[in-house]
Amino acid sequence: MPTITRITVQQKKTDRYNIFLDEKYAFSVDEDVLIKHQLKKGMELDEFSLSEIAYQDDIRKSYNLAIQYLARRMRSEAEVRKALKDKEVDESIVQEVIHRLYEYSFLNDEEFAIAFVRTAMNTTDKGTDVIRRELKEKGISDNILERALKEYPFEQELDTAIKLCEKFVQKNTRDSSRVMKQKLEQMLFRKGYSLGIIQTALSEMEMEKAEDEEMAALRIHAEKAHRKYEKLEGFEYEKKMKQALFRKGFAFELIEQVLSQINEQ
Template identity: 40%
Template sequence: MATITKISAQKRPGRYNIFLDEQYAFPVSEEVLIKYGLRKGIVLDEAAQDELKKADADTQAYQLALSYLSYQLRTVKEMTDYLRDHDVSADTAADVIARLQKQGYMDDGEYARAYIRTNMRLSLKGPAVLAQELKRRGIRDQNQLEDALLQYDQATLIENGTKLAQQVWQRQHNLSGYARQQKARQALQTKGYRGDDLQLFWADLDFELDAEEEDSALTLAAQKAARHYRPLTERKQLQKFKQALMRKGFNFDQINGWLDEHLDELD
């Protein structure tokens, strides 16, 4: 048993030092001080002291968690990792998270819905990629994922997918029309658009190059390849030159036709 002989305020607002039998014992928050009615003369056994220390640890962890939540919503996993990285014990972290959930400050289902609502408007990522990102943030419940993804409506999917495909298509100035289509499809798949998603808008995309545009793309790619392979011997030069253009989606007839007209550029 020990008696509280002194309570002094720390320099940090809301923090107090508890002295037992004239010796410093442990710190507590103002919340704990008030909750337990701590004052000089109160006698504490070891169990009571342990309870106060645990209550203070919970309070500090709770304030830390509130600060972390002040910037944005967090998943249970994100909060658990954050508290662990700040040396909060697993038991205390679990208590804090349960308290936050009860108060409505944390809800993985709402986090998932908010994440999809925001990102489907601000990015061109498809549903599959957004689902993967949610899983990395700790949303593993399939029902929560499916419920959140219901917000990614068909109109937004078509709008985002079309915009992304057009951006990729327009950037590939030195590729053939076929290769540009392949690049666009690959980009869509990488960004989370799957087969059923693509069927909603792929056929309506304007992926056609007229003869003049195709010739311009071939010339641009050929001139670049010619400059790159000019130091090689003629045989190697022509072989690597043709391979480079084939990788960009041009066929033998197109390449040979260009060579017939511009062979002198490879000398």
């Protein structure tokens, strides 16, 4: 049987050791594996021992990879599994690494999900539907993610949705009330807010503009449309103008008033 004739510390990785069998370099092992198998000079190693040492060292190397990955931020079990598989780690070793990570409390999907929800709630404007989808993509089970989402109170989510609406309205003063409402609904839906939150948020907003504000917005759009269709005459001009302004969400009676004013100029 081959015999260990020398053990040296690696220069760049001082927690790894080079093992020499019969005066020739054979393999390297992690310090923990060295201690666990009590490797020392003069020790004989059979095929089974060599195979077991290699297996345990692969587990240790993969465990260290996982720890480095987790050091950057909290991760879900599915994320760690994927990271190890991307490094071409064997499934049996991945399973052993995951077991050890849970054993030493480096992994906990419920704690991860709760932290994820709290971070999204406090640092983003995402609704719970988007947060739910992102947690599913990270491999979090339905039971865990639903418990985690309880960390996001309805009142706080509604308040965030209302603030989003207020900011959006301030930036889109030229839209008609009807178009504004449609855009707000679409924006909130994209950001992951439920129908109940959207309806409640819009009902809290002062969606109807004062008539003079609506007319001011209408005049801006009417001027643009007029420049586009001013070469047309009579019925064709009025038809095109009305169609263009109605598509912008303005009421027919207001459109009629603006067209009368344009005709009088």
